[in-house]
Amino acid sequence: MKRKNLALFAALAMGFLACQSGENVTEEKVFIDTLTIDRHLSILASDDFMGRKPFTEGEEKTINYLSSELKGMGLKPGNGDSYFQEVPLVEITGEQSASMEVRGQGKALSFKSSEDVVFYTERVEEHVSIKDSELVFAGFGVVAPEYGWNDYEGLDVKGKTVIVLVNDPGFGSGDSTFFKGDQMTYYGRWTYKYEEAARQGAAGVLIVHETIPAGYPWLVVQSSWTGAKLNLDDANPPYKSAIQGWITRNTAVELFKAAGIQNYSSLAKTKGFKPLAMGLTASMGVQNKIKRDMSHNVVAMVEGTKRPDEYVIYSAHWDHLGVGEPVDGDSIYNGAHDNASGTVGLLTIAETFAKMEKKPERSVVFLFVTAEEQGLLGSAYYAQNPLFPITQSVANINIDGLPAYGEMKDLTITGYGQSELDDYARTEAEKQGRYVIPDPEPSKGYFFRSDHFNFAKIGIPALFASGSYESKEKGIEFIQKKTQEYQEFRYHQQADNYLPEVWDLKGIAQDATLLFNLGNRLANETYFPKWNEGSEFKAKRDEDMSLKQK
Template sequence: MKKNLAMLSIGAVLFACQTNSESSKQEISEESLKTHIEVLASDDFQGRKPFTEGEIKTVNYLIDQFKAYGLEPGNGNSYTQDVPLVELTAIPSESMTVEGNGKKVELKVLDEFVAYTEQVVEKASIDASELVFAGYGVVAPEYNWNDYEGIDVKGKTVVVLVNDPGFASGDSTFFKGETMTYYGRWTYKYEEAARQGAAGCLIIHETVPAGYDWSVVRNSWSGASLYLDQTGGAYQPDILGWITRNAAIKIFEASDVDMKNYAVKSRSEDFNAVSLGLNVSVAVTNKIKRDQSRNVVAMITGSEKPDEYVIYSAHWDHLGIGQEIDGDSIYNGAHDNASGTATMLGIAEAMSKMDQPKRSVVFLAVTAEEQGLLGSKHYAQNPIYLPANTVANINMDGITAWGPMKDLTVVGYGQSELEDIAEEVATSQGRYIIPDPEPGKGYFFRSDHFQFAKVGIPALYASGTYEHMTKGINYVDSLNKVYSNTQYHQPKDEYNPDSWTFGGMALDGMLLMEVGLKVANSNEWPKWKAGSEFKSIREQ
């Protein structure tokens, strides 16, 4: 996947010329990074889930660190921004029943399906709701695509495929080929089903197009989940959920519809949604709890342009205490995302010892990322600093602790000029820049920078993840596979003093700090590139 270094863009050169060359000489402390992760990922912090003792300890720790660095409160006189959330603890029925054609299929909860509701009600259900296969569940006018054309699904339950029609098509011009569009995200599937008036929406899980295995679905969509507490919100289906591929096969075998044939047809523009001739029933009981979580925010005021802002972001939360696996029930979230939070603290500490930047620099540790980017979504909807005055966002989520990397992998490569600035800094470190090697997994839509992008703010999400400086590509690939298969969203995502090193984390932190300083000390505004779906939002 290595890409030859290209000539630097004119935009990057302009930024380079206007940067304070003395500003970036302060090093990021590896010892500080280690200390932050030891604390944030400790069992004492209980997996840092909102509404728990772990949140209180995490928020207090972050505030104490920002105060120790001499940073100002970022929200008036406060270091926090309240985020009103509602916690729904979903208890689905033990089975999902599918009946029709004289046949009956019983699917087992957690093993074959997960179900929940975003409605703030004590009980939600679908009872003998007609099942409709709606392909990918996509309505995309710019691609002349409408999976719901010609069918009314009001009050019915749609079954849809994960990802979008372009995935694995071999055609880079069909949607975006292997690169997932927002139409491929599970959040979009539910949003579109709601717009269509569906009573339920079930996504068929498959590991490769989803980007994660069933254990992630099982762990993430069972038990308590958080949502923004917004009264009078838009229509929501009664039941949302996932089913395994094997469960989908059982359902299609009970119908008169050939699953394999229709999965192929789903990639065709003339695809038509089809009733499966079956009805589905399942119920969910909710425990409801309302409370406030908190984003933590601090800043360094700019010396010349205090009303223009560069925002660093990282989510402080993880999954808390959950289902026990191999005798451990604390989901510590050392990599996800104590590492990104620690790196942001390292940048804040280093910048606090430098000359004051021309533009203001904001450090925003957001809550409830794991529940759907809720802290950053609330910030984007209720900004402390207006998007029109926010020059850029630099997001940190999962900074590897395996040593220094040759690469800088940019998630959402081709989106904005920030990657040109990052390429310049990477080159100065003897590194190269590459696009995300797995664009089909939709990582651009899976971390907090996406909420900034949605309101038009150019956002960078990048770190070294592909080639180790001395141990090569295969070494990193093997570690990535171990993490994905056994640690991601599991209790084994823990700090290991015998294997974690902090040189690479510090190197990435230095790079992201330098990018932020170039923007903060420049007169230029980085732009979205042609073809970005966010360009028109910024221009408006």
């Protein structure tokens, strides 16, 4: 009886959505084969592509391969007569001073670069430093009026260096109404903390790293925040703190002990927390090599037959970290999972659309963005310089890291509850005999860590979903073990390689098929999916759409 009721409810829900769309979509028979996936992966994740880093020979090989494949499929260029959107970037290769020197409270402390502290600058200057900059503990570095929270209240931090904690005050509180509990808000992201410190006029900002609330180990900080860093080459850049960086937990403990501050984490989570002067000063600097160049997003499209001026936009980032210091004789960050797998998934989706006899009624865009690993820069540039009108963009479907462990029982939606796209995803998952779950690790803030976030920020409903929780054949514990191994030993490491003898590509094919079906449905409807009530992105979309209708 319960099953019948559930089935009836599902049918009614689908009927409701069908009424919203105003039409029934004829489902396309889809076959995405693993041989094609293997062919693309073997090329894009090979040493020959040198880790696919922007501004390198690896970029040239990658974008030329993608554009050649898309052209060979018969897809139209997505930027006029070009398959490329130029993205102006500036590369800053910073050499940190050997240490961060701290003085005060009758003590002289020295913390080794890379081992204890990692710091860099986004200022386009040959030498950037802070000297004897006063240290201030600014809690989580959050100014959130809607939560009645201001970690900078009553303090002028101009010229000073703030130390802030990773994540946001709600993490570990056990209270889902305190910020969002263990679900990270944007206030918990390192990007926000740097932005807010700059708005406050701080000369420096250092985030205390802890693996669980950060979502990644110190090794990732060492690999991702050292060496050459890319930024958008803005003619009128906003103010940036001179020094941005991270310190280990052990470094933080030593600093707070020297400052006489106890239980710093508990203090920061207390309502009404006030920033604390630490009675210490810090000095450090970075010597930079600066290079300006042009990177590229790759874009192709299928033009809609009835509503060509409405667009469903797929995205995946093609880049990774390039070449670094050798580890066990391997210096190339091949980025097989992150994100050759997603790039290949999008290529197979594009090919499936290209082969359709009956083309979709709306236009479908395939956008391969650059410099995601450097801070979502390619998608940020697209968001600032969209090739297709924002109010005519129906949705974004982003692909970043597809499962290499065979078919999955789940479809995990990162940012579950944000928009009506969840309903579309659930419908397609059920057709494959799968269930939908929210991200089981919401504290890691994955919704803010891939390119869909830049589409969300400009109001376009965005979906980020893949199988990642339960293997169809081997269960939950198998995936948990594989995920842990990847996070500890492969994520942003040279060990993220394509292993044909180990990888089971049926999971990539399964997800690509689902996401094709979802996009095809959107591309044959008249309905524009909406953000749900309570989403922080709803107001922007509502405002844009209301202006469009005037």
